[in-house]
Amino acid sequence: xxxxxxxxxxxxxxxxxxxxxxxxxxxxxxxxxxxxxxxxxxxxxxxxxxxxxxxxxxxxxxxxxxxxxxxxxxxxxxxxxxxxxxxxx
Amino acid sequence: xxxxxxxxxxxxxxxxxxxxxxxxxxxxxxxxxxxxxxxxxxxxxxxxxxxxxxxxxxxxxxxxxxxxxxxxxxxxxxxxxxxxxxxxxxxxxxxxxxxxxxxxxxxxxxxxxxxxxxxxxxxxxxxxxxxxxxxxxxxxxxxxxxxxxxxxxxxxxxxxxxxxxxxxxxxxxxxxxxxxxxxxxxxxxxxxxxxxxxxxxxxxxxxxxxxxxxxxxxxxxxxxxxxxxxxxxxxxxxxxxxxxxxxxxxxxxxxxxxxxxxxxxxxxxxxxxxxxxxxxxxxxxxxxxxxxxxxxxxxxxxxxxxxxxxxxxxxxxxxxxxxxxxxxxxxxxxxxxxxxxxxxxxxxxxxxxxxxxxxxxxxxxxx
Numbered sequence: 129x130x131x132x133x134x135x136x137x138x139x140x141x142x143x144x145x146x147x148x149x150x151x152x153x154x155x156x157x158x159x160x161x162x163x164x165x166x167x168x169x170x171x172x173x174x175x176x177x178x179x180x181x182x183x184x185x186x187x188x189x190x191x192x193x194x195x196x197x198x199x200x201x202x203x204x205x206x207x208x209x210x211x212x213x214x215x216x217x
Numbered sequence: 218x219x220x221x222x223x224x225x226x227x228x229x230x231x232x233x234x235x236x237x238x239x240x241x242x243x244x245x246x247x248x249x250x251x252x253x254x255x256x257x258x259x260x261x262x263x264x265x266x267x268x269x270x271x272x273x274x275x276x277x278x279x280x281x282x283x284x285x286x287x288x289x290x291x292x293x294x295x296x297x298x299x300x301x302x303x304x305x306x307x308x309x310x311x312x313x314x315x316x317x318x319x320x321x322x323x324x325x326x327x328x329x330x331x332x333x334x335x336x337x338x339x340x341x342x343x344x345x346x347x348x349x350x351x352x353x354x355x356x357x358x359x360x361x362x363x364x365x366x367x368x369x370x371x372x373x374x375x376x377x378x379x380x381x382x383x384x385x386x387x388x389x390x391x392x393x394x395x396x397x398x399x400x401x402x403x404x405x406x407x408x409x410x411x412x413x414x415x416x417x418x419x420x421x422x423x424x425x426x427x428x429x430x431x432x433x434x435x436x437x438x439x440x441x442x443x444x445x446x447x448x449x450x451x452x453x454x455x456x457x458x459x460x461x462x463x464x465x466x467x468x469x470x471x472x473x474x475x476x477x478x479x480x481x482x483x484x485x486x487x488x489x490x491x492x493x494x495x496x497x498x499x500x501x502x503x504x505x506x507x508x509x510x511x512x513x514x515x516x517x518x519x520x521x522x523x524x525x526x527x528x529x530x531x532x533x534x535x536x537x538x539x540x541x542x543x544x545x546x547x548x549x550x551x552x553x554x555x556x557x558x559x560x561x562x563x564x565x566x567x568x569x570x571x572x573x574x575x576x577x578x579x580x581x582x583x584x
Contacts, residue, residue, distance in 0.1 A: 141274060167290065171274040174316040175295035182273040212273040 130206045132157050134168075137212055142168050154185055155198035157208055172210055173198075182213045220543055222584040223550050224265070225558060226253040229576035231267055233285065233584075237548065238562035239569045247285055255538055257323040258584045261330070264348060265584070268320040276319050278349055293317055294335055294343035294352040308368045313339055321378040328387040336377025340367050342392060344406065355406045358392075363411070363430050367397030370433045370452065378537060381439035381447070391447070391462065396433035399449070401462060412458075415465035419453050435477045436537040440486035446515075448489045450479040450537070455491060457516050468516035472503045478540035480549060482564075487515040490542070490565060492535040492551055501532045509551070509565050525568030526559065533557055538580035552578025 129148040138144055144165060151157035155177070162169040173179055179195040186192070186209040192200040202208060221241060223234040231253040233245035247253075248269060254276075255268040265281040267288070279288045296315040299305065305313040318338035326332030331348035341359050343352040358364065367375035375397045383389035388405035391412070398413045411429030418431045425431055433452035440446040445461040454474035456465040468474070473493040482488035491510045495503045502508070507526040510519040527533075533553030540551040549565060552558040556575040559568040 138274065141271065141277075170277070170293065171271070174275065174314075176298060176314075176316055178314075178316070180273060180275055 130157055130202045130204070130208060132161055132208045132210065134172075135209075135211045138168075138171060138210070142171055144168050151202055153198065153202060154187065154192055154194075154200045154208060157202050158198065158210075184211050184213045185209065186211065220545055220583075221548060221560075221562075223541075223560070224256040224258070224267075224580070224582045224584055225550075225552055225575065225578060226256050226267070226538075226580035226582075227552075227556075227576040227578050228252055231256060232572075232575060234550070234558065234560070234571055238560060238567075241550075241560045241569060241571045243572055243575075245285060247288065248279075253579070255320060255323055255580045256582050257325070257333075258582070259325050259333075259348075261325070261327075266323060266333075266349065268323065270319055276317055278320070280349055291349040292345075292351055293320070294337055294341065294354070296341055297354060305365050307339075307374065309373065313365075313374070315339075317341075318372070318374055319376065321376040322380045322392070324380040324382060326387060327382060334380045334382070334390065336380055336392060338372055338376040339374035340364060340377060340394065340397065342377050342380075342406070357402075357407055358400065358409050361409055364397070366430045367394055368430075370395030370435075379434065379437040381437060383439065384441050384444050391437065391439065393434040393437040393449070395435060396431065396452070398429040398432040399434055399437060399462070412462035413465065414463065415458075415467070416449075416451060416456055417453060417467070436479050438479055438481045438489075440481050442484050443486035446481075446486035448479050448481050450476050450491060452497065455479075455516065459486075459515070466516075468512075470510050470512075470516075470519040472508070472521065475500075476535070477537040478535050478551065480540050480542040482542065483544055483546045485513075485546070488513045488564075489516070490540065490549060491519075492540055494534060500534055505530045505532065507531045507533050507553075507557075509568070511565050522565040522568070524566060525561075525570070527557075531555075536579055538582075539578050541581045541583050543583045548583070550581045550583070552581045554578065 133146045134144040149160040225232040230249040231247040252270045257266040269277045299315045307313045322336030329346045333345040335343040342355040379393035381391040391401045413429040413432045416432045447458040449456040455468045506528045509522040533555045550560040554577040558571040
């Protein structure tokens, strides 16, 4: 099971504790989280499903490459960190 | 509810101000630390709406049904997926994202109990009929062939910032776009036409200066009692229409016609207020003096009001939503990017400082 962790800055607006999901890609992982926590979706991605401009996601320490489709693979027991970028926002 | 009650949306929260004239003071604060761009009170049911822009996390809408005792997050407008092959290139040569940027206008749609209009970037107008539980894009305007030629004005993307619902007929709605002109529907949003005859843009080649989509109205208001009269603070100066948008006439004010905000008296279409800045090139008060311009004769003459306002070393800029007039027509309020807030209870003859140390003020609205 992969673990998905959200930046603490987000917790101020929406409750989003770490969760474990069974997912092959970042998109799958996030969609499973959003299914349980619909309010969270709009804080992380826009209405087209793209990662918000000043958000970043790391999978096992590597920044994801596909910010639009979120197709980056998530290994079994991988760690997905949803963070805000230091720039902009 | 006091007729002095005021919402002040700022870079770091929503502040509530109450009290007439010299007695006005900040009495409450909401969303401290968050960016509150705009507010709306639906006077039919007393609901408060607040637009929050969280930057990293996007634009959100909150609603209070108990005058701020509690707030709930509600839906924001969402753009549809862009159809395959649809060409929508912005002025920067980039593919325009069909996704909500910010909310720049929020008004009541009076023909429906929970009706709201919402203007956004990158140029979509949205409608809700259930107090913001769900929103529908007004396709007819978004799909208008000219819309893709709207440009940014201040922002990188076009913003619908003014929505005037006609008091004669709520199916007649006028919107203004920075930078995309003035548009009106007569049929509740089914069809739209531009209304910019007489306006001139100085920031495009001369042969394009009168094109509707090149006009950058900073703010448009409609007289509630003579609805054929509109006032516009345009990027190039001040314009007025008194023939129901058939045409606009440019007006000259001293010390400057440049600015962002305009307010019209609720009962007198010839009386309006502006907060001038030096110029497009120098967006600061002239000679460090904050002033308000008032006309009582439809723009023939402007009186420059200074009493109670700082007259030296002041560099306040007043944004388009940061000036408002109360329903009594006597009280006005405006706030600046320097965090100053002033009110008057005699139409601007004398101003009173409410606060010097607010965060940058984005919007001022009587409740």
